[in-house]
Amino acid sequence: MADLRLPEYGNDGSGEGSPESDNPQTGGMVRIAETFASIQGEGKLSGVPSFFVRISGCNLRCSWCDTPHASWSPEGPVRSVEEVFGEVVASGLRHVVLTGGEPMLFAGAGELCRRLRALGRHVTFETAGTVYLDAPCDLLSVSPKLSNSTPWGDARDQAGSWAARHESRRLDVSVLGRLLELNPEHQLKFVVRAPEDLEEIESLLGRLPRVRPADVLLMPEGVRLPEPESVAWVVRACIERGWRYCHRLHIELFGHVRGT
Numbered sequence: 001m002a003d004l005r006l007p008e009y010g011n012d013g014s015g016e017g018s019p020e021s022d023n024p025q026t027g028g029m030v031r032i033a034e035t036f037a038s039i040q041g042e043g044k045l046s047g048v049p050s051f052f053v054r055i056s057g058c059n060l061r062c063s064w065c066d067t068p069h070a071s072w073s074p075e076g077p078v079r080s081v082e083e084v085f086g087e088v089v090a091s092g093l094r095h096v097v098l099t100g101g102e103p104m105l106f107a108g109a110g111e112l113c114r115r116l117r118a119l120g121r122h123v124t125f126e127t128a129g130t131v132y133l134d135a136p137c138d139l140l141s142v143s144p145k146l147s148n149s150t151p152w153g154d155a156r157d158q159a160g161s162w163a164a165r166h167e168s169r170r171l172d173v174s175v176l177g178r179l180l181e182l183n184p185e186h187q188l189k190f191v192v193r194a195p196e197d198l199e200e201i202e203s204l205l206g207r208l209p210r211v212r213p214a215d216v217l218l219m220p221e222g223v224r225l226p227e228p229e230s231v232a233w234v235v236r237a238c239i240e241r242g243w244r245y246c247h248r249l250h251i252e253l254f255g256h257v258r259g260t
């Protein structure tokens with residue numbers, strides 16, 4: 001495994017600048033937080049055995065991020081796409097999940113996606129949908145960030161600079177709309193905290209190309225299984241709108257631990 005150090009610029013995984021021109025993780029190299037075989041825990045393919053490639057680095061800093069080792073404190077060695085591709089193929093698993101962090105920031109994610117699909121692998125690309133990358137996939141899994149994600153007052157962001165950046169970046173309706181149109185097989189997973197979030201979701205959906213209700217998923221926030229009262233209002237909202245409730249099967253099966 002190559003253990004190259006990134007240039008100083010971009011070491012915080014912030015994705016500053018243009019991903020295509022400035023990001024140092026181009027030329028077939030990408031920082032990898034972790035790779036593992038497990039079952040998909042969320043969304044339409046929940047329960048499907050899959051190989052996960054978690055790319056390190058994110059342009060956002062969600063207050064409730066459950067993978068801070070790929071966002072707030074990006075970890076992992078910089079590896080060649082060739083090497084990661086070989087590891088995925090060797091797993092023998094047909095379903096592959098490219099996740100993060102924000103994989104759309106890194107050209108290597110697009111390259112990996114194309115090579116795996118050429119080999120007949122099914123690729124799910126998980127993203128917050130704020131950055132465009134040419135990476136056609138089999139399932140685009142977008143998790144647009146609501147205002148409940150902004151880390152106001154977060155101890156990890158004493159100066160508040162990340163909160164301001166996060167708030168200005170967390171939604172880009174034109175990028176999101178373009179990604180949805182280019183990837184007709186998609187799902188929108190919303191992390192929700194309170195019933196007030198529903199209005200925000202409906203407002204966003206009203207600004208996007210038509211999204212099928214069955215492609216909208218609501219997932220109660222948390223790294224533990226939700227309390228019954230959280231489940232109740234989310235289920236009710238799904239029934240009323242034709243949306244789907246999104247369970248976190250991996251949390252139920254394994255708890256909140258890495259590599260699952």
Ligand code: SF4
Binds near residue numbers: 066
């Ligand atoms: S976009 Fe995803 S990886 Fe980035 S901070 Fe938010 S939850 Fe974490």
